[in-house]
Amino acid sequence: MEIQSCVKIINEWDIVAARQLGRNVAKELGFGVVDQARITTAISELARNIYLYAGQGQVCIEKIYDGAKAGLRIVASDSGPGISDIRQVMEDGYSTSGGLGAGLPGVKRLMDEFNIESSSGNGTKIITTKWIR
Template sequence: MKPQSCVNINKEWDIVGARQLGRDIAKKMGFGTVDQARIATAISELARNIYLYAEEGQICFEVIDNLPQRGMRMIAVDTGPGIKDIGQVMQDGFSTSGGLGAGLPGVKRLMDEFDLQSEASKGTRINAVKWLR
């Protein structure tokens, strides 16, 4: 496993930086155009959540190379207020998505694996994986 590469998220422009780094890694690993676009969109959603609700956090990428499976992991960590009702934010049509299909349920759809841990006033950690097919 390669060491992590991370992007700090403090301002809106950092979202673009995170997308760029994520896309470069995805491209190098051999993800197709559609999956590259999906990965970039998932990064956007994760980074925007940090920017909007936590103010500070980072997104890290890891290449998973356990043959025969290869994939890309992204981890979003913040020290924000945490998510009180995880069930609610994972519901379609709730909050940030507002029926636009984005938000965390969108990330879950875009990726193959999705895991979320959050503690009130401590922060949130989201771990998502896209497998290379």
């Protein structure tokens, strides 16, 4: 069974709230400190992207189970302008905000599974999963 909690992303404090939720759920599931940090970093990046580029959206955290395996799924979604060139934003070093450009490629590296759906004018949905080792 999947248990889901969501945080609406409207302002910068919501990024902090989403990070905290993710860390708490990761801790409850039994993730180690290093994986908790990876999950928290991924959530921070996804929530910040929603805030910067879409204005608002939500980050949902789900506990997921596959047989004996347990994990955490993050679903970040917005109805912002969308991403016109997904391949470009998935390149290391690409940045539109003047940041380090670790962005979405960084999220993909931190997590075990990563899927992005987006089109111009229709918002973005990113689903990423981390399994307990």
